[in-house]
Amino acid sequence: MRSQRILRYLPHLFFLFCAMLAISPLQLGCDKPATTEPTPEVTQEKTVEPAAEPAQETTPEAGNELSSEPVQEATPEASAEPTPEPTPEIPTGPHTIPVFDKVIIHSTGDVNVRKALADFRFFHTSFQRVFLHVQLDTSCYPFEKWQQDPPPAGQNWPPKCDAFDRNFDFHIEPPAGSPEGTPAIELVRAITPFGGPLKFQVDLTDIANGLQGGAHTMRVNIQTYSDGKGQVSGSNGQWTVSAYLEVTPSDTPSRILSMKSLSNHNYNNKSTRQSLSFDVPAGAKTGYILYRVTGHGGGAVGASCIGPADEFCRRTHKLYLDDQLAKEWVPWRSDCDKLCTIQKRGNMDYCAENPCGSIQSVRAPRANWCPGSITPPQVILLPSELIQKPGPHKFDYEILNIGEGGTWKVSSTLVIIGP
Numbered sequence: 001m002r003s004q005r006i007l008r009y010l011p012h013l014f015f016l017f018c019a020m021l022a023i024s025p026l027q028l029g030c031d032k033p034a035t036t037e038p039t040p041e042v043t044q045e046k047t048v049e050p051a052a053e054p055a056q057e058t059t060p061e062a063g064n065e066l067s068s069e070p071v072q073e074a075t076p077e078a079s080a081e082p083t084p085e086p087t088p089e090i091p092t093g094p095h096t097i098p099v100f101d102k103v104i105i106h107s108t109g110d111v112n113v114r115k116a117l118a119d120f121r122f123f124h125t126s127f128q129r130v131f132l133h134v135q136l137d138t139s140c141y142p143f144e145k146w147q148q149d150p151p152p153a154g155q156n157w158p159p160k161c162d163a164f165d166r167n168f169d170f171h172i173e174p175p176a177g178s179p180e181g182t183p184a185i186e187l188v189r190a191i192t193p194f195g196g197p198l199k200f201q202v203d204l205t206d207i208a209n210g211l212q213g214g215a216h217t218m219r220v221n222i223q224t225y226s227d228g229k230g231q232v233s234g235s236n237g238q239w240t241v242s243a244y245l246e247v248t249p250s251d252t253p254s255r256i257l258s259m260k261s262l263s264n265h266n267y268n269n270k271s272t273r274q275s276l277s278f279d280v281p282a283g284a285k286t287g288y289i290l291y292r293v294t295g296h297g298g299g300a301v302g303a304s305c306i307g308p309a310d311e312f313c314r315r316t317h318k319l320y321l322d323d324q325l326a327k328e329w330v331p332w333r334s335d336c337d338k339l340c341t342i343q344k345r346g347n348m349d350y351c352a353e354n355p356c357g358s359i360q361s362v363r364a365p366r367a368n369w370c371p372g373s374i375t376p377p378q379v380i381l382l383p384s385e386l387i388q389k390p391g392p393h394k395f396d397y398e399i400l401n402i403g404e405g406g407t408w409k410v411s412s413t414l415v416i417i418g419p
Contacts, residue, residue: 093248094248098120099120100241100243102242103220103242105222105239107224107226108236115221116219116220116241117217120215121216125213126249126251127248128205129247130207130245130248132246133201136197138240140162140163140356141356149161156230159234160237162192162195162239163237163357164232165192165372166224167223167409168220170219172207172211173217182261183411185264186292186413189411190373190374190375191294191370192372194351195357196352196372206417207413210415218243220241222241257416259415262414264410265411268408274397274410275394275396276394278414280393281390284388288380289412289414290378291319291378291410292377294408297309298310298406300404306364313367316400317331321380321393323394327378332367336370337362339351340354340359367408380395387416397412
């Protein structure tokens with residue numbers, strides 16, 4: 001037993017002996033005993049961080065008890081705070097703002113049924129020019145498209161082909177938080193061709209200046225419907241819409257002092273004279289109201305009609321400013337025949353601008369619209385005595401003798417301009 005104790009302390013005595021002789025223990029192989037701690041494994045392409053200072057003792061939170069197992073060093077996670085979106089670069093010169101990119105307007109289903117919405121943003125508050133460019137496409141025409149999408153057995157039209165002329169209009173939606181019933185701002189009123197494509201541009205400079213920049217929502221409407229049997233139109237009609245804004249900013253402040261929608265609704269034989277209030281701000285120099293109206297719907301043939309619907313009827317419109325008659329006229333388009341360039345396909349004649357419509361129908365005059373055309377607004381200038389009187393004023397209108405079942409789509413937009 002004694003010899004075993006001596007052997008047990010022999011390495012320590014040997015180390016002490018080396019130190020007394022001032023000889024490096026390493027020179028005689030007198031090294032410290034090897035540690036039992038394993039060498040850490042290094043992952044390839046991963047930087048080994050220096051050892052951290054001992055962490056302060058913390059009380060574990062509920063559901064996060066401390067484990068007795070060794071803690072593996074984890075890759076730091078991203079900050080819980082959301083990464084701010086990069087600030088968009090503000091264009092300094094002419095540029096375009098996309099709004100709708102080949103958006104399909106459906107006649108049935110759950111998405112974009114007869115309308116679609118798109119958000120966009122103006123980067124400036126003042127503009128030299130702003131144009132809305134619109135491209136409408138269809139599966140009806142050219143007729144070569146029928147080879148890829150032929151009419152089903154027993155039907156006359158490809159399913160996606162809407163062969164009729166439809167109401168086609170664009171609006172700016174009221175801002176979030178607007179009072180209930182605030183009317184949208186109508187930007188353009190058009191009618192689709194009978195199953196054909198359409199391309200146009202409209203000047204929105206005053207409207208854009210009145211919006212004063214920022215984020216907005218545009219809505220496009222197409223009153224498309226389907227014929228389930230595919231006899232007079234496709235069984236699942238649809239249209240494709242693309243639109244963008246062509247913008248030229250201005251370095252000078254906008255001269256638009258006020259721009260607002262006064263009305264945007266349907267007027268029928270039960271409607272009464274509409275009275276709308278508006279204010280003229282101090283410093284106004286000029287102003288006008290854009291009045292858009294088109295006749296639609298059914299109705300019996302009357303003395304002022306050429307067909308059994310208000311779209312074929314002449315109706316008198318009366319517009320008033322501060323109860324004074326400002327305009328009385330009969331909205332009527334007699335130039336629809338210009339939208340029928342005769343083309344031949346085999347033994348069939350058709351209108352190139354309205355390929356799926358009968359020639360007689362395409363050429364017929366109508367209540368202020370033609371198929372495949374924009375309906376320009378009536379511009380009602382505000383008289384100088386009204387403009388020079390800041391404060392509240394009135395705009396009234398009425399439509400006389402609308403037939404039962406007839407409908408007139410009406411919108412009015414006020415624009416007041418400063419010096």
